[in-house]
Amino acid sequence: MKRKRAWVNGLAIAVGAVVLGGGCSGKKAPEGSDGATEIHAATVKEVPLDPAAKEWNTARELVVELMPQGVAFPMLQKVTVTKLAVRALVDPNWLGLKLTWEDPSQSDALDVDQFTDAVAIELPVGDPDKTNPMMGSKENPVYIAHWKAAWQRDRDTHRADVQDRYPNFWSDGYPFVSGGHPYPVQESFQSANSRRYLPGVAAANPVSKLAREWPVEELHATGFGSLADHRFQDARARGKWADGKWQVVLAVPRLVADHANPRLPKGAKSKVAFAVWEGKDGQVAGRKQWYSFVDLVLP
Amino acid sequence: MAKVKNVQLGREMEYPYEGARPERQIAYVFDTNKCIACQTCSVACKTTWTSGKGQEQVFYNNVETKPYGFYPQQWDVKLLNLLGGGSWQGERYEGKTIFEAAEGSERAQGYLPEQAEYASPNLGEDVVAGSVEKGAFFQGIHQVWQFYLARICNHCTYPGCLAACPRKAIYKRPEDGIVLVDQSRCRGYRECVKACPYKKVFYNMVTRVSEKCIGCFPLIEKGEQPQCVKTCIGKIRLQGFLSRPGEERADNPLDYLVRIRKVALPLYPQYGTEPNVYYIPPVHVPRDFLGQMFGPGVEEAISTYRSAATDQQLLAALLLFGNTSRILHGFRADKTEAVGFDAEQKEVVRVPYTEPFFKRDFFDQKRKVYRLNVT
Ligand code: SF4
Ligand code: SF4
Numbered sequence: 001m002k003r004k005r006a007w008v009n010g011l012a013i014a015v016g017a018v019v020l021g022g023g024c025s026g027k028k029a030p031e032g033s034d035g036a037t038e039i040h041a042a043t044v045k046e047v048p049l050d051p052a053a054k055e056w057n058t059a060r061e062l063v064v065e066l067m068p069q070g071v072a073f074p075m076l077q078k079v080t081v082t083k084l085a086v087r088a089l090v091d092p093n094w095l096g097l098k099l100t101w102e103d104p105s106q107s108d109a110l111d112v113d114q115f116t117d118a119v120a121i122e123l124p125v126g127d128p129d130k131t132n133p134m135m136g137s138k139e140n141p142v143y144i145a146h147w148k149a150a151w152q153r154d155r156d157t158h159r160a161d162v163q164d165r166y167p168n169f170w171s172d173g174y175p176f177v178s179g180g181h182p183y184p185v186q187e188s189f190q191s192a193n194s195r196r197y198l199p200g201v202a203a204a205n206p207v208s209k210l211a212r213e214w215p216v217e218e219l220h221a222t223g224f225g226s227l228a229d230h231r232f233q234d235a236r237a238r239g240k241w242a243d244g245k246w247q248v249v250l251a252v253p254r255l256v257a258d259h260a261n262p263r264l265p266k267g268a269k270s271k272v273a274f275a276v277w278e279g280k281d282g283q284v285a286g287r288k289q290w291y292s293f294v295d296l297v298l299p
Numbered sequence: 300m301a302k303v304k305n306v307q308l309g310r311e312m313e314y315p316y317e318g319a320r321p322e323r324q325i326a327y328v329f330d331t332n333k334c335i336a337c338q339t340c341s342v343a344c345k346t347t348w349t350s351g352k353g354q355e356q357v358f359y360n361n362v363e364t365k366p367y368g369f370y371p372q373q374w375d376v377k378l379l380n381l382l383g384g385g386s387w388q389g390e391r392y393e394g395k396t397i398f399e400a401a402e403g404s405e406r407a408q409g410y411l412p413e414q415a416e417y418a419s420p421n422l423g424e425d426v427v428a429g430s431v432e433k434g435a436f437f438q439g440i441h442q443v444w445q446f447y448l449a450r451i452c453n454h455c456t457y458p459g460c461l462a463a464c465p466r467k468a469i470y471k472r473p474e475d476g477i478v479l480v481d482q483s484r485c486r487g488y489r490e491c492v493k494a495c496p497y498k499k500v501f502y503n504m505v506t507r508v509s510e511k512c513i514g515c516f517p518l519i520e521k522g523e524q525p526q527c528v529k530t531c532i533g534k535i536r537l538q539g540f541l542s543r544p545g546e547e548r549a550d551n552p553l554d555y556l557v558r559i560r561k562v563a564l565p566l567y568p569q570y571g572t573e574p575n576v577y578y579i580p581p582v583h584v585p586r587d588f589l590g591q592m593f594g595p596g597v598e599e600a601i602s603t604y605r606s607a608a609t610d611q612q613l614l615a616a617l618l619l620f621g622n623t624s625r626i627l628h629g630f631r632a633d634k635t636e637a638v639g640f641d642a643e644q645k646e647v648v649r650v651p652y653t654e655p656f657f658k659r660d661f662f663d664q665k666r667k668v669y670r671l672n673v674t
Binding site: 070072073074075076077110111112113114160161162165169171174175183185189197198199200201202203204205207208224225227282284285286 | 315350351352353354355403404405406411412413414417463465466467481482483484485486487488489490492501502503504505506507508510
């Protein structure tokens with residue numbers, strides 16, 4: 001049986017969207033292979049990060065139909081990724097979500113005109129029924145785990161550098177660096193003085209990190225424009241692109257001391273929302289396709 | 300959107316935020332007639348601020364030859380085409396600004412340059428507007444034209460970059476109007492790169508965030524003019540502060556040149572950001588080209604500029620360019636010299652209207668040599 005969903009906040013946002021240009025009206029109910037409309041996590045001994053692991057076949061798949069984000073600037077006018085398939089697994093410590101979507105192009109480079117493919121999940125930190133799915137609110141913040149193809153590439157090979165995009169790019173040197181041409185950014189920029197010339201790094205911007213343990217960032221938000229990263233990064237992820245498809249596993253710890261994380265004990269009922277960015281089409285920030293909260297049942 | 304007063308358009312316009320003019324606005328006057336495209340300014344800026352990895356093709360300051368030089372390629376032509384034209388009714392602009400022309404899904408009309416468009420900052424340098432007639436090269440005044448346009452961030456009163464940033468990572472300092480990208484807050488969305496009509500925000504592919512001219516704020520805070528101004532070989536630049544509209548002071552060189560004598564004009568005012576680098580237009584360039592670039596005040600600005608030789612007050616203001624590293628808050632035209640004052644009204648510079656002229660003997664008696672240069 002298909003169920004019409006309408007949360008108080010979700011409804012208010014939908015009305016706003018019509019006024020502002022029709023972003024998220026007409027949300028279609030998600031569709032499970034067995035007609036379910038919620039995500040029911042299957043229990044395993046250990047949540048695998050490998051999207052190809054056979055354990056994922058034990059979880060049932062729910063497909064959500066993505067909508068253009070049309071409430072906050074900048075908006076997406078038309079979706080280019082239409083569907084996202086979701087499976088969930090739990091073990092005593094982790095909630096794992098495997099997200100699959102079709103994407104004929106693998107976009108994992110960053111440059112002024114190059115944007116990365118990405119996916120994010122959002123969970124309520126406070127009361128799931130009172131949480132605004134569009135970036136939360138002061139009273140009911142949201143938790144976000146954001147995976148990016150560019151970070152996956154960094155981890156699978158090495159931190160992307162100028163020469164990865166422009167192999168013959170020559171520079172005589174940079175202030176206070178060590179070593180020689182091509183002055184790899186992870187090796188030659190060790191001194192504090194050399195890092196002053198990498199302003200984002202010097203300012204400790206998490207986006208500028210030269211080394212990242214996992215290709216995912218944990219964030220929280222209390223409304224539009226409030227996104228902030230967590231001091232302790234607990235989430236893990238692994239993504240793989242093959243045959244015109246991204247398969248990404250995001251693993252969120254069920255119970256950690258970090259109060260900006262959601263608490264997901266045994267038997268918890270929560271919600272999860274999704275966003276997908278297609279790098280090839282210049283999608284970034286609010287230019288995304290998304291799906292609002294789906295019920296999430298955790299054994 | 301809020302309604303704000305854009306003094307350069309002679310009307311109100313739409314802007315995403317309420318108007319909040321700073322106490323005083325950092326502003327510059329560039330005399331295009333004096334620029335020689337030596338690029339000293341570009342190098343001074345580059346060595347000071349953008350010599351890191353990922354900034355190789357970033358020029359907070361660049362100098363391009365008009366009409367065929369651009370950095371990034373075609374930046375102004377592309378946006379003019381997107382905006383689709385407009386007209387001036389006297390001092391009032393009747394077309395759409397970047398904010399008014401924005402599509403429903405964004406805050407400002409703009410475009411994101413391709414990487415390759417930054418790769419040849421000197422393309423078009425010294426290319427003139429037409430071909431030179433056979434033999435004309437050796438005869439008197441040339442009939443073709445070009446001029447050098449030095450460009451930095453305009454520290455706009457209504458910045459397009461700031462308006463477009465969904466993160467609110469860009470801010471305008473209330474104390475001096477300098478516009479900055481918070482390097483710890485930016486997430487590299489590049490909405491600002493797209494929205495800045497002057498393409499003066501840059502994406503750094505190594506730090507993965509956006510950067511822009513910081514107006515040399517550490518110098519400004521010490522009462523010093525920025526690097527690009529201090530090092531300018533052609534002495535084409537003066538940096539100071541504009542007062543709020545209606546509060547102009549005739550002894551403030553910026554107020555005097557920009558708002559009172561109107562000898563210096565904003566670049567593409569029709570974009571609507573109220574840019575704060577003001578240009579004395581080149582006197583030899585066709586007026587329709589200049590009109591498109593600097594708005595309706597071109598003819599008057601040029602005729603005022605031409606009168607400087609007999610207008611001592613104006614001459615005094617123009618002679619202050621490039622003669623002190625201190626920021627000038629006041630000036631005075633003495634009988635034989637222009638005098639400049641700092642924020643404490645302390646005299647910091649004196650420039651004679653006429654350079655003293657010395658003529659020496661052809662033969663140097665003391666050293667027993669002939670001089671090659673006697674003046
Ligand atoms: S010139 Fe561009 S970068 Fe500078 S303040 Fe204006 S809009 Fe922002
Ligand atoms: S230093 Fe001065 S004269 Fe030389 S290019 Fe720059 S603005 Fe022009």
